[in-house]
Amino acid sequence: MSTARFKLLVKNARQVLVICNKGEKYLTRANGGDIDIHIIQNASVVVDSDGLIEAVGPADVIESEYSRVSFDRVIDATGMCVLPGLVDAHTHPIWAGDRVHEFAMKLAGATYMDVHRAGGGIHFTVERTRAAAARDLLASLSGRLERMRRAGTTLAEVKSGYGLELPTEMKMLEVMEEARRTLPIGISSTYCGAHAVPKGKSVEEATADILQVQLPALKGRMATGELRVDNIDVFCEEGVFDVPSTRAILQAGKDMGLNVNFHGDELHPMNAAQLGAELGALAVSHLEEVTDQGIAAMARAKTAAILLPTTAYILRLAQPRARAMLDAGVIVALGSDFNPNAYCCSMPIVMHLACVNMRMSMPEALAAATINAAYALGRSHTHGSLEAGKHGDLLVIAAPRWEHLIYQLGGHQELIRYVVVKGDVVYDNDQTLAL
Numbered sequence: 001m002s003t004a005r006f007k008l009l010v011k012n013a014r015q016v017l018v019i020c021n022k023g024e025k026y027l028t029r030a031n032g033g034d035i036d037i038h039i040i041q042n043a044s045v046v047v048d049s050d051g052l053i054e055a056v057g058p059a060d061v062i063e064s065e066y067s068r069v070s071f072d073r074v075i076d077a078t079g080m081c082v083l084p085g086l087v088d089a090h091t092h093p094i095w096a097g098d099r100v101h102e103f104a105m106k107l108a109g110a111t112y113m114d115v116h117r118a119g120g121g122i123h124f125t126v127e128r129t130r131a132a133a134a135r136d137l138l139a140s141l142s143g144r145l146e147r148m149r150r151a152g153t154t155l156a157e158v159k160s161g162y163g164l165e166l167p168t169e170m171k172m173l174e175v176m177e178e179a180r181r182t183l184p185i186g187i188s189s190t191y192c193g194a195h196a197v198p199k200g201k202s203v204e205e206a207t208a209d210i211l212q213v214q215l216p217a218l219k220g221r222m223a224t225g226e227l228r229v230d231n232i233d234v235f236c237e238e239g240v241f242d243v244p245s246t247r248a249i250l251q252a253g254k255d256m257g258l259n260v261n262f263h264g265d266e267l268h269p270m271n272a273a274q275l276g277a278e279l280g281a282l283a284v285s286h287l288e289e290v291t292d293q294g295i296a297a298m299a300r301a302k303t304a305a306i307l308l309p310t311t312a313y314i315l316r317l318a319q320p321r322a323r324a325m326l327d328a329g330v331i332v333a334l335g336s337d338f339n340p341n342a343y344c345c346s347m348p349i350v351m352h353l354a355c356v357n358m359r360m361s362m363p364e365a366l367a368a369a370t371i372n373a374a375y376a377l378g379r380s381h382t383h384g385s386l387e388a389g390k391h392g393d394l395l396v397i398a399a400p401r402w403e404h405l406i407y408q409l410g411g412h413q414e415l416i417r418y419v420v421v422k423g424d425v426v427y428d429n430d431q432t433l434a435l
Contacts, residue, residue: 005070007423008047010396012059013077016043017402019084019371019385026304026331026375027367035326035363039402045082047392051422056386073425075418081402083366084386085154085393085421086347087373089306090285090335092192093144094137094172095162097128099340112267112315112341113239122162122196125340129162129172137175144338144345145185150429151346151412152405154393154421155186155374155383157261157335159233161195164206166214169193173218173227180228184426186393188377190261191218192233194241194249207245211252219256230378231282232258236275238268243275250279259378261306265290267317277301283333283376287325288317295321299329304376307368308337309353310344322358333373334365348405348412355406362406392423 018038020027027035044062046054046069055062102110102120115121129137141158148156158176163169173191180187193214197206221227232253236246250260259282264272266286273294276284283304287294290305298305307320325332334354336344344350351365360368374384382391396418397405404415419427 005072006046006048006054007051007072008075008392008420008425009044009066009071009073010075010077010082010394011044011062013043013045013082013396014041014079014400015081015402016040016045016056016386017081017083017366018056018387019367020387023387024371025380026372028329028331029326034361035367037363037367043082045386045394047420047423051392051424053386053388053390053392055388075396075425077396079400080417081397081399082386083152083395083397083402083405084370084384085395085419086152086369087377087379087384088148088153088156088336088338088347089283089333089373089376090308090337091148091156092159092161092337092339093156094141094158094160094175095125095129095340096132096137096140097125097340099124102341106315121341123199125162126164126196126198130168134171134175137172138178141175141179142183145179145183147345148336148338149185149419149421150416150427151348152395152416152419153185153347154395154419155188155377155379157188157190157231157377159190159192159195161192161233164193164196164198165209166217169214170217170221173229177227184421184424186383186391186421188230188379189228190231190233191229191253191258192235194234194246196235196240203242203245207241207248210249215252215256222256230259231261233262235263236270236272237263237266238270243270243272246272247275247279250281254279261285261376265294266311273298273303276303282378285335286311287320288312290321292324295325295328295330298325302331304331304333304372306333306335306373306376307354307358308335308342309350309357310342311337313353313357314342319357322354322360326360326364331372331375332360332364332368333376334368335373346412349410351406352409362403365406366402392420394420
């Protein structure tokens with residue numbers, strides 16, 4: 001090999017969690033067994049000058065093949081484990097205001113819709129987000145994404161949806177675009193103008209505003225290159241957007257080239273899973289109240305289920321039926337649902353809750369937070385596994401087995417030694433402690 005200069009070498013890791021090694025877009029259970037994640041023992045990873053993975057393999061082979069290469073940085077991962085950067089498939093991190101007072105209401109027995117009807121919930125946040133300056137929203141978003149990154153997330157889905165009218169929705173999308181250009185984290189952007197029905201409007205009026213005002217304006221700004229938006233979302237729920245309105249909005253977004261990725265079957269069985277399958281949705285989130293028919297439809301359509309164990313935990317809802325979905329061959333992904341109602345930035349905690357409360361195995365949870373979450377965002381060709389040609393996004397944990405990242409509830413603050421995005425070390429934690 002001729003002399004070259006690459007960004008990063010991570011060498012001598014005890015385990016490298018490749019996840020996939022044959023270009024798989026997602027992982028599901030095979031023949032009734034567990035999800036098979038690919039692991040290389042005593043291995044190294046090379047990231048090229050463009051921030052893409054050049055090679056993953058046994059440490060001695062990498063050392064021999066790349067002996068004449070210069071690296072901007074070398075990380076000695078002896079005794080440690082390397083995993084793909086985690087993918088958070090569902091977040092709402094752009095907002096103003098503080099809803100900590102609602103936690104006490106929930107602890108006293110108030111349901112999500114009780115809080116909503118009392119003027120809290122989404123509408124409380126909408127009022128404050130409408131009044132907030134874009135620079136303040138960007139500052140708070142930057143801090144929240146930094147917390148996610150320190151917990152191992154290198155690609156996050158980010159939604160609008162606390163505007164519910166054109167000016168604020170555009171303001172949120174502009175903040176998202178600025179974050180995408182300037183922050184060292186991958187962002188999959190989602191327009192979620194149908195997050196709630198604005199005060200004083202009917203469902204029909206809100207739907208007409210989205211179809212006739214907001215989406216045309218968004219289409220124009222996407223055409224000029226001012227905004228890049230990847231997904232369209234609707235909160236399909238009793239008392240929010242019904243199925244006909246949801247279908248109309250999602251179809252209009254799909255016709256604009258947006259991926260369909262929406263909230264469904266959370267509080268009531270709305271047949272949202274079947275709607276998602278019908279529309280060719282990439283993913284449906286929540287699904288606490290999904291039916292057997294909905295599960296079968298998603299499995300056939302290869303529509304991913306983005307499960308959010310923090311939401312069920314905080315709202316004391318029935319847990320999503322992860323085992324039934326996995327057994328049926330559904331592509332199961334995970335998200336934090338970070339928002340003022342579910343204030344969790346940590347995918348390691350999400351994976352832990354998924355294993356304990358939804359009875360997922362650790363390999364299932366890891367696949368759901370990497371390759372399957374990337375699939376749910378249309379990014380499994382670039383993220384979610386450590387394969388040549390993909391983004392050099394990874395984390396190094398100070399543990400002899402990868403399972404410690406899930407096993408240690410809240411222990412990721414000490415376990416995560418490095419977080420890398422496109423070959424650049426974006427978090428170097430010198431406070432790691434011995435196990």
